[in-house]
Amino acid sequence: MFCPRCGSQNTDTTKYCRQCGLPLTQLTGYVATGGTAPLQPLPPLQQASSALSKMTEGLSPKQKMVIENSAFRLLPAIFGALGELIPFAVRLAPVAGVMSDFRHFMVRLQLQG
Structure with a gap:
């Protein structure tokens, strides 16, 4: 697992980043502000691809x-x-x-x- 803050490599069982100390166990989605947020599902690309397919x-x-x-x-x-x-x-x-x-x-x- 790579730390989203500093990019250093950590093991999958590491609770905190060994380089910067970011909690990795509670990490569900890293945002640019330096905090965490739940991951939001990506919107489906089906609408765009279906429009392109029709064209x-x-x-x-x-x-x-x-x-x-x-x-x-x-x-x-x-x-x-x-x-x-x-x-x-x-x-x-x-x-x-x-x-x-x-x-x-x-x-x-x-x-x-």
């Missing part, structure tokens, strides 16, 4: 592959467009009367990069 119903495997490849080819264009829109939105913020710390953050990032 590609009747297509040959080759046609499905072409659609998948096309979707992956579009990703750089989508992320490229987002990269152009974010600086544009930052330039518009003062015009809209919004003095945002985000603009200063972006300027600092550009100066560092």
Whole structure:
């Protein structure tokens, strides 16, 4: 068993992490705050996969592959467009009367990069 806080390896019967002391016996689901919470069941993927199945119903495997490849080819264009829109939105913020710390953050990032 690996400790979710520090990542050190412990035996399955260990009650507390040997590195950081996190109680491992009561651990049911670790959250980012450093505490524990009961695990929530993941939502079923059946709805998403059934919708995708309906959209590609009747297509040959080759046609499905072409659609998948096309979707992956579009990703750089989508992320490229987002990269152009974010600086544009930052330039518009003062015009809209919004003095945002985000603009200063972006300027600092550009100066560092």
